Each structure stands twice: as C-alpha cells, then as structure tokens.
Amino acid sequence: MAVGAFCLVLHGHLPWVLHHGRWPHGEDWIYEAAARTWLPLIGVLRRLEADGLEAAWTVGMTPVLLEQLDHPRFQDGFERYLLDRAERARRDAVELEGRGDAHLAWLAAEHERLHVEMVEQFRALDRSIPQAMKIGRAHV
Numbered sequence: 001m002a003v004g005a006f007c008l009v010l011h012g013h014l015p016w017v018l019h020h021g022r023w024p025h026g027e028d029w030i031y032e033a034a035a036r037t038w039l040p041l042i043g044v045l046r047r048l049e050a051d052g053l054e055a056a057w058t059v060g061m062t063p064v065l066l067e068q069l070d071h072p073r074f075q076d077g078f079e080r081y082l083l084d085r086a087e088r089a090r091r092d093a094v095e096l097e098g099r100g101d102a103h104l105a106w107l108a109a110e111h112e113r114l115h116v117e118m119v120e121q122f123r124a125l126d127r128s129i130p131q132a133m134k135i136g137r138a139h140v
Helices: 029-049 064-071 071-098 100-123
Strands: 010-011 059-062
Touching: 010 029, 010 071, 029 064, 029 071, 029 100, 059 064
Parallel strands: 010 059
Antiparallel strands: none
C-alpha cells in the first residue's frame, strides 16, 4: 500500500477596510472574518498544542491583513462588534422566549454565549490575533 502525505495550506487576505465604513465591505467585513475564521482557528491550534499534537498545516496571512489585525482601531472595534452581537442575541433570546419559541430562544442564547466567549478569548490573546498565531513552531 502506498504511503502518502497531505498538506493543508490556508491563506488569508483582506484588503484594507479600516476607516471604510461598516457594511458590507467596511470594518464589519474584517470583524466577521476574525470572529468566524481566525479566533476559531487559534482555538483549534491551542487545543492541539495542549494535547501535545503539532498542527500539520501552513497558514499564510498577507501583510495588509496582519497590519489590520494588530491595529488599535481593529482591536477596539472588534471587541465592540462582539459585545454588540452578544447584546443583540440576548435581546433576541428574551423576545423569543416571550413569544413562547423555546428552541429559537435557546439558539439566540447560544449565540450570545458564543460571542461572550469570543470576547474573553480575544482579551486572553492580549487582543493580538497575529501574536496568537505564533503557537508551537508556527510563525506568522
């Protein structure tokens, strides 16, 4: 039986969006990417490292993305974005519970919990996603 190898290569890039409004191609774009891509990826990398496993993948991030992710405007705005999403989900949960829709209320509450956890994770990373990517032998 032949032995093979697999290499997962992830590439990240966003154009400069800071100071370009909010939606659809402004700052919300990078906040959403960080919340749905970079924070979860860092979480997986940290869990692998805690389990003594080395991630066998390559993550490439362009300089313009790295610069934005470490910019004070991003750091402040991203935290506000996550807190806003958590608050919106909390209000939705209350409204849905009042309507008697327990399942959707539960989903909204889970959304709130997820966003609160992301705020805590981001703060635990000293609000620097690029620095957090330097896990194990990985280097940005």
